[in-house]
Amino acid sequence: MLARTLLSIESQITDTDFEVIVVDNGSTDSTKKVCESFNESVNNLIYFYDDEPGLLTGRHKGIELSTGKILCFLDDDVELNDKYIQGVFDVFSTDAEVHFATGPCLPEYEVTPPYWLDYFWVHINQGKYCFWLSLLDLGDQKLIIDPNLVFGLNFCVRKETALQLNGFHPDCIPDSLQKYQGDGETGLTMKAAENNLKAVYSPYLSLKHLVSKGRLTIEYFKKRAFYEGVSNSFTDLRISFTQNTVNKSLLQVLKDKIWPYYYLLKISLKSIKSKAIPKEVKEMKKLLDIQNKAGYNFHQNEFKNDEQIRKWVLRSSFWDYKLPPL
Numbered sequence: 001m002l003a004r005t006l007l008s009i010e011s012q013i014t015d016t017d018f019e020v021i022v023v024d025n026g027s028t029d030s031t032k033k034v035c036e037s038f039n040e041s042v043n044n045l046i047y048f049y050d051d052e053p054g055l056l057t058g059r060h061k062g063i064e065l066s067t068g069k070i071l072c073f074l075d076d077d078v079e080l081n082d083k084y085i086q087g088v089f090d091v092f093s094t095d096a097e098v099h100f101a102t103g104p105c106l107p108e109y110e111v112t113p114p115y116w117l118d119y120f121w122v123h124i125n126q127g128k129y130c131f132w133l134s135l136l137d138l139g140d141q142k143l144i145i146d147p148n149l150v151f152g153l154n155f156c157v158r159k160e161t162a163l164q165l166n167g168f169h170p171d172c173i174p175d176s177l178q179k180y181q182g183d184g185e186t187g188l189t190m191k192a193a194e195n196n197l198k199a200v201y202s203p204y205l206s207l208k209h210l211v212s213k214g215r216l217t218i219e220y221f222k223k224r225a226f227y228e229g230v231s232n233s234f235t236d237l238r239i240s241f242t243q244n245t246v247n248k249s250l251l252q253v254l255k256d257k258i259w260p261y262y263y264l265l266k267i268s269l270k271s272i273k274s275k276a277i278p279k280e281v282k283e284m285k286k287l288l289d290i291q292n293k294a295g296y297n298f299h300q301n302e303f304k305n306d307e308q309i310r311k312w313v314l315r316s317s318f319w320d321y322k323l324p325p326l
Helices: 002-010 031-036 055-065 084-093 115-120 159-164 175-180 184-194 218-242 250-273 279-305 307-313
Strands: 020-024 045-049 070-074 078-080 098-102 105-109 128-130 135-137 143-145 154-158 198-201 207-211
Touching (some): 002 031, 002 078, 020 031, 020 055, 031 045, 045 055, 055 070, 070 084, 084 098, 084 154, 105 135, 115 279, 154 159, 175 218, 175 279, 175 307, 184 218, 218 279, 218 307, 279 307
Antiparallel strands (some): 078 207, 098 154, 143 198
8 A cells, every 4th residue: 555655656747846754653564665666766755663653653753854844644545646746835835824735535445335334424515524434525626624624644734833733642542552542633633723724625635545445344433433532532631631711712612622523413413314314324323422432431531540641641742752562
């Protein structure tokens, strides 16, 4: 998959200088060899190995190693359109007020998706998204969007902004260390929304996201719901203990509290309005709700009973951190 991603970068049509940083997060496969095979065809390709667990390692190490002013965080299972880099340049160079940007994150399914997936897309005025699989399709027009719709697989931001907002929060923590899970890029985009920073959706920033067979299962969705519950607990605790709510309006306080549940609320409301949802899908959503609550309660209990977790959740930043051994 990484080779496909790098091939799509190799094929970019642009005169803009850019660098590619691959942070190998402790893999034991051929990641390094794959990167080395692109050294001659991809300019400014940097390979860096760091086995500290979690997606946060790659994100913050990437920021540290980068020399450019615009950062684009991409997953290793995406394929960029051939004008992506030029699109990034155009978005940020033509409007100094743009801090965040993303584009269509379109699915490339490994197998035919199950019928029930249709009921997990959220439809809004401009288009639709499915947070369960990090998919976004708001059409072919440039739009100003809520920063929280800038998903991690296609996450463009000014480096200065990422630094000023204190970077990302923990994400994709291994199962055995799940109590250290955080709210990932959402922690960053929530701060962006609170500060009214401009985010845009551009059709030129489109990519294909490979959706594997394993992700098109109820078991995967249940696992995702549990992690989402943990992330929501992390967000709630930081809002409750670290943010000054004295000078905030009641509306802003409510928005801060509700955002982590936004997707699930939208899906639930859609379920209530539609009488045509199959019984199997309704049962599946009940299971996911149970898993979400289980993840939330798990993390709340860890925070209550473990001083180390309390200190972890309430850290002012996560630039320098070390998880306990697996």
